[in-house]
Amino acid sequence: MHMVLMAFLGSLGSGLTFNVKGRKLIFAGLSGAAGWLVYLLLYSISGSSIFSTFVGAIAVGFYSETAARYLKSPSTVFSIPGILPLVPGITAYEMIQAVTENDMANAMVKMVNTLGGAGAIAFGILLATAFFRRISKKKKTKQA
Amino acid sequence: MQPNELMNIALKAGEIMLTSGAEIYRVEETIVRICKSYNTYCESFVLPTGIFISIRDSEDSMHTAFKRIHDRKVDLNRIDRVNNLSRSLQVSQPDYEAVLGSLNDIETVRQHAFPARLMAASVSSFAFTILFQGTWLDGAAAAVIGAVAYLVNEMMARRNLYQFLELFIAGMLAGFISLAAVRLFPVLNVYKIIIGSLMIYLPGVSITNGIKDALYGDLVASLTRLGEALLLVTVLAVGVGIALSVGIGRW
Numbered sequence: 001m002h003m004v005l006m007a008f009l010g011s012l013g014s015g016l017t018f019n020v021k022g023r024k025l026i027f028a029g030l031s032g033a034a035g036w037l038v039y040l041l042l043y044s045i046s047g048s049s050i051f052s053t054f055v056g057a058i059a060v061g062f063y064s065e066t067a068a069r070y071l072k073s074p075s076t077v078f079s080i081p082g083i084l085p086l087v088p089g090i091t092a093y094e095m096i097q098a099v100t101e102n103d104m105a106n107a108m109v110k111m112v113n114t115l116g117g118a119g120a121i122a123f124g125i126l127l128a129t130a131f132f133r134r135i136s137k138k139k140k141t142k143q144a
Numbered sequence: 145m146q147p148n149e150l151m152n153i154a155l156k157a158g159e160i161m162l163t164s165g166a167e168i169y170r171v172e173e174t175i176v177r178i179c180k181s182y183n184t185y186c187e188s189f190v191l192p193t194g195i196f197i198s199i200r201d202s203e204d205s206m207h208t209a210f211k212r213i214h215d216r217k218v219d220l221n222r223i224d225r226v227n228n229l230s231r232s233l234q235v236s237q238p239d240y241e242a243v244l245g246s247l248n249d250i251e252t253v254r255q256h257a258f259p260a261r262l263m264a265a266s267v268s269s270f271a272f273t274i275l276f277q278g279t280w281l282d283g284a285a286a287a288v289i290g291a292v293a294y295l296v297n298e299m300m301a302r303r304n305l306y307q308f309l310e311l312f313i314a315g316m317l318a319g320f321i322s323l324a325a326v327r328l329f330p331v332l333n334v335y336k337i338i339i340g341s342l343m344i345y346l347p348g349v350s351i352t353n354g355i356k357d358a359l360y361g362d363l364v365a366s367l368t369r370l371g372e373a374l375l376l377v378t379v380l381a382v383g384v385g386i387a388l389s390v391g392i393g394r395w
Contacts, residue, residue, distance in 0.1 A: 006275045007275055013344070014265075019218070084346070
């Protein structure tokens, strides 16, 4: 459980360095916590880190788009700090380490893992945004 | 409002948003929204490095202006405020001086004070280290190293060094200090400290925006942003890599 708190703190802190202000800062922190909670749940079920990252990113995307509509802010205010805990920092580091140790085979493995994680985040956010955009378009056409 | 005044405002609003790290579609939409609020037809074309606007005046002649964008610094608060300003213009249309005044306010609004940001960088370094299953001690070390890296980064940013150089040095510095820390306290875990203290430098903004730009069809911007992200990560990685290979070789 304290891991989720840490995800909250991490996103909160990075949100502050990106100059998010006031109560939106709390919501930016919650975004990171939500993503990490989903990641942990799925990781304990599936054991696949890339898949869990993917679903975690979808969760961050959904959360950010919803929060954006309630708080009348751009969704990036919540999604940018929110995805940070999911970023595959460890595998990226292990890749660098493998390169410095001249262990190219291992470096390739880690590189694929890193790119997989980054791609999973990208595609997760993309899905959430596309979904919400579809809904708000429908609303607009109904009003018109 | 005169066409050139409107153009001035739209360009300024777009410039603030783009330099603060907004997505392309948001900048374009904001510009068009501002013009529409004043019943003027307008087209905008935005690239990560420049803004183009065309406005048609009441006599049907077109006016075009463009603005070159050089440096970018992420500031989500500014994007938020310009966004809200442009939406408020749809409801009521204040005159030129009033809008320009509010834009100037947004542009000069202060960031969080430096000590607060330093603290935040330190706290998030700590949090990310724990998140990656580091021990509390690792977290404490990362908090210190993250703060030092942020301090140096801020000093370089104030001297207007290139962003790539800043990241390179931040990565190398964090690498060297972490290695030294582990040398002094062997219970620490080098790689957890390094990752934790460098997380906030990862180009989350470029990646997120690059993807959203692709989704909205701004392909040029998307590829540019993703390329930027790749470069930034590479530079950071090379910095850390140099520290590791020199450090591990010597000790």
